[in-house]
Amino acid sequence: xxxxxxxxxxxxxxxxxxxxxxxxxxxxxxxxxxxxxxxxxxxxxxxxxxxxxxxxxxxxxxxxxxxxxxxxxxxxxxxxxxxxxxxxxxxxxxxxxxxxxxxxxxxxxxxxxxxxxxxxxxxxxxxxxxxxxxxxxxxxxxxxxxxxxxxxxxxxxxxxxxxxxxxxxxxxxxxxxxxxxxxxxxxxxxxxxxxxxxxxxxxxxxxxxxxxxxxxxxxxxxxxxxxxxxxxxxxxxxxxxxxxxxxxxxxxxxxxxxxxxxxxxxxxxxxxxxxxxxxxxxxxxxxxxxxxxxxxxxxxxxxxxxxxxxxxxxxxxxxxxxxxxxxxxxxxxxxxxxxxxxxxxxxxxxxxxxxxxxxxxxxxxxxxxxxxxxxxxxxxxxxxxxxxxxxxxxxxxxxxxxx
Ligand SMILES: Cc1ncc(COP(=O)(O)O)c(C=O)c1O
Numbered sequence: 001x002x003x004x005x006x007x008x009x010x011x012x013x014x015x016x017x018x019x020x021x022x023x024x025x026x027x028x029x030x031x032x033x034x035x036x037x038x039x040x041x042x043x044x045x046x047x048x049x050x051x052x053x054x055x056x057x058x059x060x061x062x063x064x065x066x067x068x069x070x071x072x073x074x075x076x077x078x079x080x081x082x083x084x085x086x087x088x089x090x091x092x093x094x095x096x097x098x099x100x101x102x103x104x105x106x107x108x109x110x111x112x113x114x115x116x117x118x119x120x121x122x123x124x125x126x127x128x129x130x131x132x133x134x135x136x137x138x139x140x141x142x143x144x145x146x147x148x149x150x151x152x153x154x155x156x157x158x159x160x161x162x163x164x165x166x167x168x169x170x171x172x173x174x175x176x177x178x179x180x181x182x183x184x185x186x187x188x189x190x191x192x193x194x195x196x197x198x199x200x201x202x203x204x205x206x207x208x209x210x211x212x213x214x215x216x217x218x219x220x221x222x223x224x225x226x227x228x229x230x231x232x233x234x235x236x237x238x239x240x241x242x243x244x245x246x247x248x249x250x251x252x253x254x255x256x257x258x259x260x261x262x263x264x265x266x267x268x269x270x271x272x273x274x275x276x277x278x279x280x281x282x283x284x285x286x287x288x289x290x291x292x293x294x295x296x297x298x299x300x301x302x303x304x305x306x307x308x309x310x311x312x313x314x315x316x317x318x319x320x321x322x323x324x325x326x327x328x329x330x331x332x333x334x335x336x337x338x339x340x341x342x343x344x345x346x347x348x349x350x351x352x353x354x355x356x357x358x359x360x361x362x363x364x365x366x367x368x369x370x371x372x373x374x375x376x377x378x379x380x381x382x383x384x385x386x387x388x389x390x391x392x393x394x395x396x397x398x399x400x401x402x403x
Contacts, residue, residue, distance in 0.1 A: 002026030005040045025360055032059025035382040037365065046390040048378045049365045053199065053231050053343070056258040057303060058379035064261055064299045071295035078291065080284060086294035093301035094269050097240045098253060102275035105289030106266035109230035109256030110143025115268040115283060116193060116226045116254050117147045121167075122277040123224050124190030135182060135192045137173040141200035142193065142228055151193060154201060173198065174210045183221050191224035191252075196242040199231035202373035203338050203345025208246055215248040224274065226252040230266070231343070234258035235304035235380055238314035238341030245340060258304070258380075263296035265289075304380060313380050316387060317341040320376060323391050331398045339376075346374040355397050364393040 002010065006026045013024060029037040029045075035058050037045045050056060057064050071086070078084065091103035106112045117134060124131035136142065140153040149158055150165035153173070158164055169189070171178045183189060192214060198204040218225040227250040232242035236258055243250055251274055256266035266288070287293075303309060321337055324346060328334040336347040348355075352368035359366050367375045378387070 003039075003041045025357070027360065034058045034060075035379045035386045043363065045360070045363045045365050046378075046386055046393065047365045047382075048376045048390050048394075049367050050258075050377050050379050051262070052257070052367070053236055053377045054257045054260075055262045056234060056236070056380045057261045057300060058381045061261070061299075061381065063303065064296060067295050067299045068263070068292065071292050074291075076290065076292050077287070079286065080289065084289060084291060084294065086291050086298060087289040090267075090289075090294045090297040090301060091269075093298065093305065094255070094267065097301065097305045098269060099249065099271065101269055101271045104268045104270075104275070104278065104283070105294065106256070106268065106285055107264050107287050107293075108143070108266045109228075109254065110145040110148040110266075111285065111288070112230060112254035112256050112266035112268050113142040113148035113151060113193075113228065114145055116191075116228075116252055117151060117165075118283060119252060119268065119270060119274060119277060120191035120193070120224050120226060122282070123274060124188070126277070127190065127222065128188070130188045131190045132167045133169050133187060133189045134167060135169045135171055135179065135189055137171055137194055137198075139173050139198045139201035139204055140193075140195055140228075141198065142195075142230075173204065174207045176210045176213045179214055180217060183217055183223065189221075189223055191226050192218055193226040193228060195228045195230075195232065196246060197232050197237065197340060197343060199343065199375075200369055202347065202370040203343065203375065205338060205340065206246070211246045211248055215246075215250070218251075224252060225250045226254065228254050230254055230256045232340075234300060235310055235313055236341055236343045236377070237339075238310055238317055240305060240310065242340065259300060260293050260296045261300040263293050265293035265297055267297075309380070313341045316382065316384070317344065319384070320344055320387060320391065327391075327395055327398060331402055333401065334398070342376070342378055342380055342382075344376040345369075346376070348372045348374065355401055358400060359393060359397045362393045362396060364390050364397070366394070 027039050031038050035047050094103050136151045138153040142148040142151040147165050153170045196206045227243050229241050233255045253269040324337045333349045351371050352374045356368045
């Protein structure tokens with residue numbers, strides 16, 4: 001399938017780059033428009049992946065492009081020694097769309113997780129010197145740095161990197177009884193950290209009762225509730241944050257991915273009394289909250305935070321799920337369809353890698369996670385015509401897989 005140019009790039013990739021991502025697809029995108037990407041041979045692809053839930057405004061979004069050009073022309077980086085208007089504007093928008101609190105900017109989801117872990121430990125110290133354990137859940141993913149990897153509830157991510165950071169307790173996801181028993185033990189737990197829709201392990205949605213009971217118990221036991229919104233936040237699920245679907249009030253949120261709509265940025269957002277635990281000199285980063293990254297975040301937050309925008313994400317997500325349910329009747333290898341907004345998983349009874357490859361050949365970008373779950377996460381700005389065209393390609397891929 002690879003054109004000559006892509007073949008050459010593939011060889012150079014193997015020569016010059018770490019091979020930790022394995023064999024990359026033999027496609028190099030050189031430009032995009034809306035929810036379409038174009039490769040070196042000008043072949044057009046429909047994007048149902050958004051660079052793993054990042055490019056929420058699609059490609060060449062006029063307001064984002066304008067804001068970035070203008071910001072790059074003015075100033076890109078000054079450091080956190082100085083006031084930064086873009087940072088303040090982005091933080092204000094985060095507060096307005098979540099809860100009144102304070103924001104600390106980072107550069108990625110893993111860094112946002114690290115900051116959350118450090119904040120949780122700081123909080124634990126206000127209770128007792130032995131209060132440092134953080135509960136996370138099986139199937140979770142919080143990042144690849146040592147703290148965030150240690151927090152992650154998947155052995156395959158951690159294997160070979162031992163010793164890990166101590167002080168994490170992994171409990172089964174959606175099992176409130178196990179959590180209750182752990183918290184009743186008074187085993188020095190300072191925080192519970194969780195995704196509400198586990199993205200990397202296959203769009204596993206938390207049970208509402210589990211999360212509501214967890215939030216209630218955390219409050220009762222004075223345990224910090226940290227919600228990882230790195231993949232689900234900034235409109236991906238049809239609400240500004242996934243937690244807005246669950247009727248809970250978290251203490252701390254982490255963001256990245258869609259926050260910069262394609263520019264690397266992460267953020268920790270915490271209620272004021274917890275934010276105050278990071279006093280002068282306790283945490284920091286050179287690049288975090290860089291003018292360019294925050295200029296992108298301001299556009300993403302202003303655009304996605306609008307009620308009508310979020311409603312459109314919900315509508316488009318519902319349309320895709322309904323359509324997939326129809327396909328499911330014809331393709332019994334589809335075991336389940338689940339998701340919220342434009343964060344959708346199709347669980348197969350078989351590995352999905354070949355279907356992803358075939359879709360790419362046919363001009364559709366999808367992804368398979370946890371071996372058997374096809375993930376659909378298009379730009380939030382995708383239009384109905386493009387959605388329908390993408391679903392037609394997907395139906396053809398399924399038809400061929402059935403033969
Ligand atoms: C829920 C969640 N948390 C944290 C991360 C880590 O983010 P990053 O890859 O930006 O470090 C990810 C990445 O997939 C994620 O999905």
